Amino acid sequence: MILYVISVGLSVTMGLMGFINLAHGVFAMAGGFLLSTAMTALGMPFPVALVAAALSVAAMSVVLERLLYSRLYAAGELAQVLFSIGLIFVSVAVARLIYGNLAAPIFLPDYLRGQLHLLGRDFPTYRVFLIAFSSLLILSLWFGVERTRWGAMVRAAVDNRGMAQSVGINTRVLFMATFALGSGLAGLGGALGADILPVQWGYPFEHLVYFLIVVAVGGLGSLRGPFVAALLIGVADTACKYWIPEFGAFLVYAATIGILLWRPMGLFGVRA
Amino acid sequence: MSGYSANTKIRWTEWLPWVAAGAFFFVLPEYLSLGARILIFILFALSLDLILGYAGIVTLGHSAFFGLGAYTAGILSAKLGIHDPFIGLAAAAVMSAALGLVTGAVILRTRALTLLMLTLAITAILLEIANKATKLTGGADGLSGVQVAPILGLFRFDLYGKTAFLYCLFALFAGWWVVRRIIYSPYGAMLTGIRDNATRMHAIGAPVYWRLVLIYTVSATMAGVAGALLTQVNQFVGLNVLGLEPSGDILVMLILGGVGRLYGAFVGPVVYLIAQDYLAKQYPEYWYFGIGVLLIVVVLFARGGVLGIVDQLRIKWLSHSKPKSSAEASAR
Numbered sequence: 001m002i003l004y005v006i007s008v009g010l011s012v013t014m015g016l017m018g019f020i021n022l023a024h025g026v027f028a029m030a031g032g033f034l035l036s037t038a039m040t041a042l043g044m045p046f047p048v049a050l051v052a053a054a055l056s057v058a059a060m061s062v063v064l065e066r067l068l069y070s071r072l073y074a075a076g077e078l079a080q081v082l083f084s085i086g087l088i089f090v091s092v093a094v095a096r097l098i099y100g101n102l103a104a105p106i107f108l109p110d111y112l113r114g115q116l117h118l119l120g121r122d123f124p125t126y127r128v129f130l131i132a133f134s135s136l137l138i139l140s141l142w143f144g145v146e147r148t149r150w151g152a153m154v155r156a157a158v159d160n161r162g163m164a165q166s167v168g169i170n171t172r173v174l175f176m177a178t179f180a181l182g183s184g185l186a187g188l189g190g191a192l193g194a195d196i197l198p199v200q201w202g203y204p205f206e207h208l209v210y211f212l213i214v215v216a217v218g219g220l221g222s223l224r225g226p227f228v229a230a231l232l233i234g235v236a237d238t239a240c241k242y243w244i245p246e247f248g249a250f251l252v253y254a255a256t257i258g259i260l261l262w263r264p265m266g267l268f269g270v271r272a
Numbered sequence: 273m274s275g276y277s278a279n280t281k282i283r284w285t286e287w288l289p290w291v292a293a294g295a296f297f298f299v300l301p302e303y304l305s306l307g308a309r310i311l312i313f314i315l316f317a318l319s320l321d322l323i324l325g326y327a328g329i330v331t332l333g334h335s336a337f338f339g340l341g342a343y344t345a346g347i348l349s350a351k352l353g354i355h356d357p358f359i360g361l362a363a364a365a366v367m368s369a370a371l372g373l374v375t376g377a378v379i380l381r382t383r384a385l386t387l388l389m390l391t392l393a394i395t396a397i398l399l400e401i402a403n404k405a406t407k408l409t410g411g412a413d414g415l416s417g418v419q420v421a422p423i424l425g426l427f428r429f430d431l432y433g434k435t436a437f438l439y440c441l442f443a444l445f446a447g448w449w450v451v452r453r454i455i456y457s458p459y460g461a462m463l464t465g466i467r468d469n470a471t472r473m474h475a476i477g478a479p480v481y482w483r484l485v486l487i488y489t490v491s492a493t494m495a496g497v498a499g500a501l502l503t504q505v506n507q508f509v510g511l512n513v514l515g516l517e518p519s520g521d522i523l524v525m526l527i528l529g530g531v532g533r534l535y536g537a538f539v540g541p542v543v544y545l546i547a548q549d550y551l552a553k554q555y556p557e558y559w560y561f562g563i564g565v566l567l568i569v570v571v572l573f574a575r576g577g578v579l580g581i582v583d584q585l586r587i588k589w590l591s592h593s594k595p596k597s598s599a600e601a602s603a604r
Binding site: 071083085093 | 567
């Protein structure tokens with residue numbers, strides 16, 4: 001599920017805006033670190049810190065978008081790939097300078113710890129919370145993109161930017177807001193998942209491949225795609241490591257190749 | 273940008289890298305192992321330049337071939353006891369070419385993000401195999417015990433890396449010659465055509481797909497040879513020849529030097545590896561920071577890399593000096 005929350009943000013920037021943003025993990029990492037800082041140094045309670053982390057990541061991303069990303073919307077994919085790799089390098093260095101080599105400590109509040117008794121079985125409370133929370137997020141996102149005016153404007157701007165502009169949509173601001181949303185989601189995902197995927201300076205590199213797989217397999221420009229893909233990859237990866245550990249991540253990659261060859265646009269890809 | 277042109281004679285400036293390499297051999301004998309490393313990565317970068325710079329195939333998985341070549345040469349020597357360096361190179365070339373042909377034929381039907389992901393997944397799979405097949409590859413410990421017989425039975429690999437340096441230099445020279453022949457040929461022109469406008473190349477009847485598969489295979493072969501060289505020079509193979517990281521590194525080197533130009537592949541690794549040798553050991557954080565900033569700057573402001581900047585400066589200088597002379601002429 002964490003994979004989903006992080007990568008749905010990526011799907012927003014990459015799919016809706018058509019920007020190959022490999023630096024997406026950076027925003028997730030920032031979210032995790034900020035959450036940790038907000039809770040340990042500033043003493044904020046968990047929910048407040050979570051919101052604060054997501055919002056500040058979104059704000060940070062607006063600055064980056066205005067300064068750097070917006071110059072590259074029209075550039076080729078190579079330039080975008082390279083640029084985001086550069087961004088990863090810089091952020092990794094910065095994160096290491098500030099936070100050192102250790103993973104950011106996350107202290108969950110008491111009400112999210114422990115076990116939850118459900119249907120005769122015990123589940124870790126935090127994971128149940130995660131699943132509920134992400135489901136809520138998915139529903140609201142889906143509603144936002146498919147059913148609101150803002151969603152319609154974004155889709156229009158992506159399909160034909162010039163046309164959208166000429167009917168009076170301010171695509172610049174729209175793209176900025178969309179990018180902020182995507183990055184904010186990544187920050188949220190990183191912060192939420194910090195307990196399960198430890199946040200440390202190598203984070204953007206380590207999980208980059210997983211995020212990318214989820215988006216590529218799910219298909220660009222859809223919200224449903226990454227969700228299904230994240231579930232598939234998550235389940236497959238866990239099952240694989242559980243039953244046939246000697247294969248490791250092998251099957252995940254093999255499955256990715258298979259799916260991409262079968263449907264080059266991803267499972268739910270819309271744009272050719 | 274270099275490309276198909278009538279004048280394919282080797283200009284005198286093109287001999288400079290070789291003169292520099294020769295001078296390096298005599299002037300800085302204590303740095304020869306770094307030198308050999310640089311030469312190997314130049315060959316690797318050159319192979320990436322063929323597909324990325326000329327044919328426009330964006331890949332994050334070029335290390336698959338480099339790694340396969342490295343492991344082929346390593347396993348051949350350490351496990352099968354075949355120590356002849358040329359057999360090692362040839363085997364690595366054949367294996368990488370086969371992998372390049374097969375994967376290329378499959379993945380080159382796709383484009384953009386999908387292609388990127390496929391290349392990445394392939395090298396990730398190889399990494400996973402190398403990691404798990406400990407009997408064959410040594411897994412995370414790496415494969416040691418690689419021995420290299422004297423080249424042609426005459427030149428022994430010495431402690432100071434003299435033989436290794438010259439060996440790599442000759443290999444690079446051969447690779448350079450092949451690449452140069454390709455990019456100045458009509459075939460090279462066709463590749464740049466595909467890079468710039470694939471639809472139009474289809475329209476004039478070029479077999480786009482097969483041309484791409486062919487160059488992908490050629491490039492894979494070269495990368496494999498580079499990998500094998502690395503194994504033979506280091507007498508060791510580790511997992512770090514496969515996966516995303518080496519692919520990213522070589523991409524960065526090529527971009528810094530200048531992509532889509534023959535000598536960008538020469539300049540990039542030299543700058544990158546020397547900087548790495550000095551900086552990375554002392555200040556790893558600053559090293560990443562610097563590389564990241566450099567990349568961003570190159571992408572935003574200097575698309576041609578180092579050589580592109582040189583080109584621009586030259587054009588600027590020429591255009592500055594020209595109006596001056598015409599002004600002088602009119603004054604007279």
